Amino acid sequence: MSDKAAPPKIEPVEVSEPLSRAIGERYLTYALSTIMHRALPDARDGLKPVHRRILYAMRELRLSATSAFRKSAKISGDVMGNYHPHGDAAIYDAMARLAQDFNVRYPLVDGQGNFGNIDGDNPAASRYTEARLTAIAETLMEGLAENAVDFRPNYDGTLEEPVVMPAAFPNLLANGSSGIAVGMATNIPPHNLDELIQGCHAMLRNPQITTAELVDLIPGPDFPTGGIMVEPRDVILEAYETGRGSFRTRAKWQVEDLGRGTWQIVVTEIPYQVAKSKLIEKLAELIQTKKIPLLADVRDESAEDIRIVLEPRAKTVEPEVLMGTLFKNSDLETRFSLNMNVLIDGKVPKVCSLKEVLRAFLDHRRDVLRRRSLHRMEKIDHRLEILEGFIITFLNLDRVIDIIRYDADPKSALMRESWGKSHTRATSEKDYRSPPEGEGELTEVQAEAILNMRLRSLRKLEEMELIAERDALTLERAGLVDLLESDRLQWKQIGVELEAVRKQFGKGTRLGDRRTAFADAGVIEDVPFEAMIEREPITVICSKMGWIRAMKGHVDLTAEQKYKDGDGPRFAFHAETTDKILLVAANGRFYTLIGANLPGGRGMGEPVRLMVDLPNDAEIVSLAVFKPGEKLLVASSAGDGFIVPGEEVLAQTRAGKQVLTVRDGVTTAVVTVARGDHVAVVGENRKVLVFPLSELPEMARGKGVRLQKYKDGGLSDAITFTLADGLSWKDPAGRTRHEPDLTEWLGPRAGAGKMAPRGFPRDNKFA
Structure with missing residues (x-):
């Protein structure tokens, strides 16, 4: 038998509590977890926990912007195993989005392989793609090794992860964010980094700056897919003041002359978060259903750049009229809803204005600057302490060698020695005398550094170099002390650091130039339907069973027509393709048909119930031209x-309009x-x-x-x-x-x- 004692028996405990309280407490816990650890970004670095952990794990893998690529499966596996205990598919999707330049204004991950495209196709599996950090992502993490932010234990307590990134630029506004929590959501568009830093400079100069003055510098979002924003300035200003609103964006287009009076429209930029393939499908559907008769064809000629070709039905069509109609009926014009709901200090969700978000970022940068400065001072103090020991060693080199060579406990001897003046070197062990008891001049750190010094370093210990380094560090330390004691110097240093980021990624660089332009929306006039259709005569024929067709031209109404077995004539009249035709049902509903949309005269036509939502038991009472x-x-x-x-x-939908009750x-x-x-x-x-x-x-x-x-x-x-x-x-x-x-x-x-x-x-x- 084993000598081990049997484990104690644990008796089950029953706990009784009201159902409402039990559910309420558990749901509240879930809601807080979703809000703080999943859906809402931190106002300081603009990241959600999953994105923060991805970037930190890539940094720990040493995947800098200049290093070799690593398999995405390795990255997502490390993130899942070390920091983010969720599914690897979700982690990989989050990482892939950070690499998509059509989704993220300033990509934080440099992807190699198929990371999806603007058509809406998904990325390849993680085992096929590779990734590393981008240069701008590295600036988000500058200072992690300098105690710039707090760290916390990971989910199993074996490692540590940063609570927030130091964030050298306002990433929340630069790249935007979106998420749905419990009872709240966030949706923030991307902005231009150069303009954001200009706004930060303006806030540093004038902390009481108004939102209107900020909007002069940050006129609106800057989407990675470009487009043209047609929202009035007063609407944009109100959205930035309240943290809620919407921005109307249109595709960028131009007229391409084909000669001999013919032309076509070429769309080169589409609104943000619109899948190109679905946009083209929608345009093709509008052509097929004849809802936009002015449009004859749509083609996708895109390669690396977007090129969507729209062909008009006739060269007499006005391009502005055609595009105005398409803006109303397709995703060539969309609205991006702004809901600036973020976590303040990583704890409190709040809908913030533009000024509040920039203030949260600047306050965070000030905290980072102070912590990095204190960390640097600690390093300088440590180095100065060692330098003093090295200088003493240089001035008393023979004596130091004697102690190290002959003393049984050289570390203690070095610390007990009085280094007031130079010592002569002993020629043998018997000439060496232990230092007298008394207060030493070397600290334990200095003694340890001297003992760890290599012999080859002795000849490099030149007094002038040591003194020069000591003086430089002393001067730097004095500057750090002044910095920590002066608010003005701190804000000035923050401005200098922001300006350095602006020079690296601002205007004039590959990423820095603004992509989304601004324009006046203008008034899109309601084009009469007759103006969008070629006017041609037709003869409308509808049978007793509700099969309708439109024959070309005005044929003789008394001429015999073909009908299905058991069917016969009911309505027949002359009309035109531009006419609207009123269909009245026995249930009192009026329906509207378009002459140009009626099926052709070949065959028996089509059931009118396929065109409108006419109940099977409702007879057609009247059919006439409006x-x-x-x-x-x-x-x-x-x-x-x-x-x-x-x-x-007149009815605008298939459901018709109830007129007679x-x-x-x-x-x-x-x-x-x-x-x-x-x-x-x-x-x-x-x-x-x-x-x-x-x-x-x-x-x-x-x-x-x-x-x-x-x-x-x-x-x-x-x-x-x-x-x-x-x-x-x-x-x-x-x-x-x-x-x-x-x-x-x-x-x-x-x-x-x-x-x-x-x-x-x-x-x-x-x-």
Whole structure:
């Protein structure tokens, strides 16, 4: 049997607490973890924990901007194993984004291999790509070895990681950030580094600077994909003052002359975070659905640079009109929402203004400067202490050699020796005498440094060099003392350091020039649909089953047409491709069709229900060409109706517009153009009533008012006419009958009316 004692038995403990408190505490813990350790960036260095750990791990792997590349799998593996205990795929995705120059204004990772592209394609697997730090990323970490920031234990306590980076430039605004936490989110656009540093200089000169003065130096975001910002300055200023707003950005385009009066538009820059492939798919869809009739074709001729070619349908099209329409209907114009929600001091989430974010950065730089200065002073003090020992050694070289050679404990002997004057060297061990007891002049550090000195260094210990180094360090230390005691000198030094970064990465360098331009949005006029379509005559034919087609030209409406088995003619009329066609359903909804979008006349056409959201059980009551300025009389089978302006019934979507309100069992019975001064209605009981048109209200939608009263049945038909001209119809024999005097049927609205005159159509229809 083993001598080891059995482990103590642990009794389970049951804890009872209210469900609301248990869930609340755990959810709060999760929310705080998400906010502070995942989603929101730190205002000081602009990094989230995963990005900070990636950069630090790459630094620990010595992947500087001039070193060789290392496999991305190695980097993501080290980050996961040492600092970030999450999935390697998430870590690699975060690292890959830092290398994408179309996503990050100043890339922090230099990638080699397929790191994705602006089309939206994903990076290659981590085993195929390699990476190292960029030069600007190294400036973010300058001072890590000089106690510039605090360190904390990693997740398992075996290593340490920085709480925040020293950040030599305002990375939060330079590269932007986005993230979604619990109950809050952040979305910060990238900016131009040169302009940001100018803004920092202005704040150093005038701490009370206004946001308006800052916006003069930092006019707006600077996106890595360029584009043109068309947001007014007052809107940008308000967004920077409040920390919330949006920026409207358009693609950059130009007209390319093809000769003989023809031209095409070439798009060379697209808005930020728009995938080029999806943009082209959307443009192709607009062409296919004929929503932008001015556009004939789109081609992607991009190589390393973006080149999207847009062909107009005709050379008479105005380029500005075409682009204005595309800006409204595609991602050639987008809005970037600003939500400057960041962690202040890495602890408190807050929506900050532009000035507050720059102030948080500058305060951080001041803290870094102080800590680096104190660290440098400690190094100088240590070196000065050693230099004093070396100078003493140089002045008393023979005595030092004697002690090291003959004393049993040379370190203690060196510390006990009085070094007030030079000593002569002993010629043998018997000539060596132990130093007298007393207070020594060498410290333990100095004695240790002397003992660790190589023999070959003795001949280099020249007094002038040692004294010169000591004087230089003493002078440097005095400067550091002055720096730590003077706020003015500290801010001046911060300005000098920022200027050095500006010279390296600012205007005139590969990364420094502004990419996003500014322009006035102008007024995009609503182009009439007729102006975007070639005007051609068509004949619209719709069958009883709702199959619709548009034949070219104005064909004879009485000519026989082909229909599917069991189907037949219902509507046929002449129109033009520029016309809007109103379709009225029995459920009271009005739908709008475009003549140019109707299927061609070959074959049987297409079901109209594929073009609009017309229910299967709703019959088509009316199909006619819309004419601006006309008013319509609409009435239900229950005998209720009203006058509606034609512009009010136009629908902008497939879902149509509900105009006539009908209840169960009631349908739309009449839709006719309102002309003249009187209304004639006839019920299923063959009673006719004539009343003034002015008695009907004009409404945009609703049930309407009673037109005629019925004991049984409902409304059969209604028509508007001029009373002085009388009323005409065709009798059952096909002859036209005219009734000039309608006095017998005149009455107030909502009356019962009188029986129709002899010869009135048997179907109770006026026409």
